[in-house]
Amino acid sequence: MSRLFTPTQVGPYRLSHRIVMAPLTRMRSDPGDIPSDLMVKYYTQRASDGGLIVSEATPVSIRGYGYAGAPGIYSDTQIAGWQRVTDAVHANGGRIFLQLWHVGRQSHVDLQPNGEAPVAPSAIAAEGHAYTKRGEAPFSMPRALELREIPGIIEEFRSGAERALRAGFDGVEIHGANGYLPDQFLQDGTNERTDEYGGPIENRARFLLEVTQAAISVWGSDRVGVRISPSGTYGSMSDSNPPATFGYVTTELDRLGIAYLHVVEPRIKGTEEISHGQAPIATQHLRPKFSRTLIAAGGFAPASAEAIVTSGDADLVAFGRHFISNPDLPERLRRGLPLSRYDRSTFYGGDARGYTDYPTADLASAA
């Protein structure tokens, strides 16, 4: 019997299977960064009875933007758009958490108010590209946040969490992974601050923990999750002692009583597989330090997903790329059906092609 298809609990929610749709930025919102009709269709297709979806990363402020076309949660006008998404997921019996996002230095001046520099813990640029309205552009040099600005950013996360509540979500996930702002504070390769947000890990973790507490103040601890990517190198990230950094963070998040910890394995660099065949080491390392639900992500196939939930190193497994091309992924895994291949060229931006036109297994076999 497959353990992936045994019930489990995430916070107050009982799920009927352990396959999570990973957060996936697809950049298909309407002007005003409002969720579009196409997005409603896309999430409807991927909602399953008793299954959990984590929404695409959603900026909590204009400064938190790095990908033109991503939907926002920084203004009240975006709430009604999201409500259509959450209603559709609930109508199919699913649950959906909103991923709260601030890209920090992974942005470009063209995306920032008045063409200002993006903000970061320290003025150190990342290598890579932001997605502006005119196409890809190298990340701009960021400026270091003043100490007095930090409470304002934490407040942006809190108000984003509050709007998510008003939009009918079941909870929120803090995007603490993949080299975005909370991760930039955590890892010492991007944080050279000498105030209480830099230096020892107790200080570097402060920003993520305060953001998490802000979300908890809105939702209660059992409907807040946090995503981290220990040893992740996406966004030019590095840390001198990842086991100590992420061990500390995990222990503290456990103390806060959050619903789940979502761990991206370092064999994945953002969206690319860099270490084929490497076992899920981060999840295994952190499991003893976290007492509630643990979600593993990054490079899982049906067999390795089954193996990790059977071993107990994770309670659920999030799939990213396979969920893009297999809207009925849980059903396919349950029936042992083959998976459709994804088309990388349509991942970011565009229209229905490569977004809502992947067929379910039944339609594919009828074609």
Ligand SMILES: Cc1cc2nc3c(=O)[nH]c(=O)nc-3n(C[C@H](O)[C@H](O)[C@H](O)COP(=O)(O)O)c2cc1C
């Ligand atoms: C197109 C695309 C967009 C992504 N967007 C996000 C995102 O918004 N937030 C996030 O935490 N991870 C994001 N990721 C990473 C995935 O959630 C996941 O960790 C990664 O794809 C590895 O899982 P997989 O091997 O199952 O695809 C994205 C990945 C892809 C391919």
